[in-house]
Amino acid sequence: MTDQPSPNPVKNRSFKLLAAGIAGVAVIAAAVYGIGTLTGNAGGPPECRPAVALAKKIAPLATGEVAAVNVAKSPLKLPALTFQNRDGEPVKLADFHGRTVLLNLWATWCVPCRREMPTLDKLEGEMGGPDFQVVAVNIDTRNLQHPKDFLKQIGVKHLTFYADPSAEMFQQLKDIGRAFGMPTTMLVDPNGCEIGTIAGPADWASNDAIKLIKAVIGKG
DSSP states (O other): OOOOOOOOHHHHHHHHHHHHHHHHHHHHHHHHHOSOOTTSOTTOOGGGHHHHHHHHHHGGGOOGGGTTOEEOSSOOBOOOOEEEETTSOEEEGGGGTTSEEEEEEEOTTOHHHHHHHHHHHHHHHHHOSSSEEEEEEEOOOSOTHHHHHHHHHTTOOSOOOEEOTTOHHHHHHHHTTOOSSSSEEEEEOTTSBEEEEEESOOOTTSHHHHHHHHHHTTOO
């Protein structure tokens, strides 16, 4: 009777570590990029599926001045984002439930942000209401009066001032692969789900932007 070779404990241990490493990478990728959930729901949050259907519908309107808008391809629920109002009182993204939001992260040290801000103000002035709001959140971490003074200097009339001096919002969106630089802007549906994201500035007062927003809120 031929003896069977004894297992190599070093080889077996290496194989187990490799398998565990591959599994770990898969879990991290799923968590960061929204590929699935640990419960095996590869379709994503059910409440976000209408946002993906809407994104597909409005995709042809992401042209011209808003051509850089990347519409959602899979359901994504935004994290529980928290920031503050002019008086330092806490505000949650969830407070805007039932309303489509154009969420914009900006800073006074960001030159494209400064140029973009008047267009966001005009968009809010024209389209803001019970169905839609521009929520521009400043992430300056020093001299918190500076962004308020800047908005006053450029004549902003329609935007409500919001701030996140910890810049935690940017990190939260970065963690899900939705923030790479400044400005970062996301179209968020009334359930807090991604419709589209744009990295970089856009002319939000343009006809292209107005047509896009009208289509999103069903007024196109």
